[in-house]
Amino acid sequence: MKCKIMRHGIIEFQWMILLLLFTICFSSCKDDKDTSAEPYDPNQPVEVTDFTPKSGGGRKKMIIYGNNLGIDRSIISVKVGGKEAIVVSAKGTSIYCSTPESCFEGTVEVKVGEQTVIASEKYQYDPQMVVTDLCGDVDELGQGDIVETGPFDDCGKIEYPFWFSFDPQHPNILYLSQTGTNSRPLRVLDLEKKMIYTKKLNDIERATTITWTNDGDMILATPQNKDKKNKNNVILKRGSSTDGQDFKESGWVALARGNACNGSMILPQTGELYFNHRATGNVYRYNFEENGYNKNPEVPGGEGLSELLAFSVPNQTVDFSMVPHPKGKYVYIIMHESHYILRSNYDEETKKLVTPYIVCGQSGQADYKDLVGINARINKPGQGVFVLNEEYKAANKDDWYDFYFTDTENHCIRILTPDGVVSTFAGRGSASASSYKWGKQNGEVRERARFNKPIALAYDEVTKTFYIGDSGNYKIRKIAKEQAPDDLSGEESNDNQNQENQ
Incomplete structure (x- = not known):
C-alpha cells in the first residue's frame, strides 16, 4: 500500500514539472514573438537602424534593418540619393531592395504608410561604367531620315556603321565609315560640338577600314566590285581648317589597285x-613613300607581287581586317566571317610581320563562350581596339594592353587579354526582360545593357570612353563612367573639406 502511494506521488510530481515547463515555454514564446512577420502599425514609430552594403553602384542588393517596417510592399517606398529604389520584399524588421542607378547623393530614405525616416548614414555611391546613347534616331520600325549635318540629338539614322577612327591630330574628331549596298560617305563626329557631318567620297562606292600615315594623312580601304584596275586603297592628304575637319576639301589618290580589298593598315614602325586580298586570303605590303603614289601595285595579277606578299590567312573569300598593337609588337587580324582572331608578330630583324597564328576562337565555330584561346567562342567579331590596363603596367608585365572587340552576332563587347583569355565586357544584360540577348537597353554594362549587332568600336584614352556603332539599332552608343551632376560634385567637395577641417 505504501509503495502505491509513493508511486502515485512521483507521477503527480512529474506532471507538475511538465506543466511548469510548458507554462515557461508558452510565456517565453509569447514575450519573444516573431516581429518579422508583424504588419505595419501606424500608431508605432518606424525605425531605421542600419543598412548594408554601405557602398556600391546601382542595381545592388540592399537590406535595410529597423522596426515597424511592415510586410506590405504597396505602402513601402525607399529612395537612395533621391532616386526610387526597387522594393523586393519586407519582413517587419527588414526591407530588401535594389539600389537605383546614379544615386550619387546617397541619402537613404524609407517611407512606410505616412511615416518617413532617414538613415543616419549615407550610401557611398561608386560610379559605374554605363551604356548610353550618343546619337541616332529611328522609330520603332527602324525607320528614320538620313541627316548629312546636324546635332547629336537630331542627327537621324546611322546606317551600316563599320569602322571608327580618331583623327590623330584632332582628338575631338571621330571618323566613321559605313558599308552597305549603296554609296556610303564618311561620317564625321565632332565630339566637342556634338555635331555630325558628312564627307562624300566621289567615285568610291564605299570605304571599310580607316588608317593613318605617320604624317597624319588618311588611308581608306575601298573594296570595289569592278576589275583589278580599280583602286582598292586611297589616300586623302591633310589640309588645314579652323574646325578640325582637315579633310573637308581633300580629294583622294589611289595607292593600290584591285577588286577585293576590305582591310588595310599602316604599320607604324615602317x-x-x-x-588584304579577300579572294585569296593574302596580305601584301607596299611602301608607297619609297615607290611613289602613282606606281600602284595591282592585286591580283600585277607584277612583282611575290616580293610584296607578307603572309596569308587560313581562310579565303572572307572579310578580315588588321589592328596594330600600340607599341608595334604585333598585329591582330580579325576574321569577321570565320569567327576567330589571329596574331602576327613583328620581326625586328626583317622589319616584317610573320605568319599569323590563332589566339582565340576557331574557324567556322560560331558560338558564345568565355574561355581561353581556341576554346573560346565568338560569332562574327567586328572592330577591335587596344586599351591600356593599369594593373598590367603596375605589375610591369611585358604587354600592358587588353584588346576589346565587338562580337556582332553575340550582341556584346568582348575582351581578349594578352594571355588569350576571352571575357564579356558589355551587353547581353537585362536577363529577365526576354530570353533574347539583343535589344536596346542602356545602363550598367553587364547587368542592364543590350546591343543589337554592334560592329564599329573606338576608344578615347583620355576620357576613358568607348564608342560603339550599334548597327541593328541604327545608333552610336557610348560606354563611360557615370558623372555626378556639377552641383552635387560641389556639395561633395564641400563635405570632404568640412570633414578634413574637423
Whole structure:
C-alpha cells in the first residue's frame, strides 16, 4: 500500500514539472514573438537602424534593418540619393531592395504608410561604367531620315556603321565609315560640338577600314566590285581648317589597285601599307613613300607581287581586317566571317610581320563562350581596339594592353587579354526582360545593357570612353563612367573639406 502511494506521488510530481515547463515555454514564446512577420502599425514609430552594403553602384542588393517596417510592399517606398529604389520584399524588421542607378547623393530614405525616416548614414555611391546613347534616331520600325549635318540629338539614322577612327591630330574628331549596298560617305563626329557631318567620297562606292600615315594623312580601304584596275586603297592628304575637319576639301589618290580589298593598315614602325586580298586570303605590303603614289601595285595579277606578299590567312573569300598593337609588337587580324582572331608578330630583324597564328576562337565555330584561346567562342567579331590596363603596367608585365572587340552576332563587347583569355565586357544584360540577348537597353554594362549587332568600336584614352556603332539599332552608343551632376560634385567637395577641417 505504501509503495502505491509513493508511486502515485512521483507521477503527480512529474506532471507538475511538465506543466511548469510548458507554462515557461508558452510565456517565453509569447514575450519573444516573431516581429518579422508583424504588419505595419501606424500608431508605432518606424525605425531605421542600419543598412548594408554601405557602398556600391546601382542595381545592388540592399537590406535595410529597423522596426515597424511592415510586410506590405504597396505602402513601402525607399529612395537612395533621391532616386526610387526597387522594393523586393519586407519582413517587419527588414526591407530588401535594389539600389537605383546614379544615386550619387546617397541619402537613404524609407517611407512606410505616412511615416518617413532617414538613415543616419549615407550610401557611398561608386560610379559605374554605363551604356548610353550618343546619337541616332529611328522609330520603332527602324525607320528614320538620313541627316548629312546636324546635332547629336537630331542627327537621324546611322546606317551600316563599320569602322571608327580618331583623327590623330584632332582628338575631338571621330571618323566613321559605313558599308552597305549603296554609296556610303564618311561620317564625321565632332565630339566637342556634338555635331555630325558628312564627307562624300566621289567615285568610291564605299570605304571599310580607316588608317593613318605617320604624317597624319588618311588611308581608306575601298573594296570595289569592278576589275583589278580599280583602286582598292586611297589616300586623302591633310589640309588645314579652323574646325578640325582637315579633310573637308581633300580629294583622294589611289595607292593600290584591285577588286577585293576590305582591310588595310599602316604599320607604324615602317610606315608601310599592309592590305588584304579577300579572294585569296593574302596580305601584301607596299611602301608607297619609297615607290611613289602613282606606281600602284595591282592585286591580283600585277607584277612583282611575290616580293610584296607578307603572309596569308587560313581562310579565303572572307572579310578580315588588321589592328596594330600600340607599341608595334604585333598585329591582330580579325576574321569577321570565320569567327576567330589571329596574331602576327613583328620581326625586328626583317622589319616584317610573320605568319599569323590563332589566339582565340576557331574557324567556322560560331558560338558564345568565355574561355581561353581556341576554346573560346565568338560569332562574327567586328572592330577591335587596344586599351591600356593599369594593373598590367603596375605589375610591369611585358604587354600592358587588353584588346576589346565587338562580337556582332553575340550582341556584346568582348575582351581578349594578352594571355588569350576571352571575357564579356558589355551587353547581353537585362536577363529577365526576354530570353533574347539583343535589344536596346542602356545602363550598367553587364547587368542592364543590350546591343543589337554592334560592329564599329573606338576608344578615347583620355576620357576613358568607348564608342560603339550599334548597327541593328541604327545608333552610336557610348560606354563611360557615370558623372555626378556639377552641383552635387560641389556639395561633395564641400563635405570632404568640412570633414578634413574637423
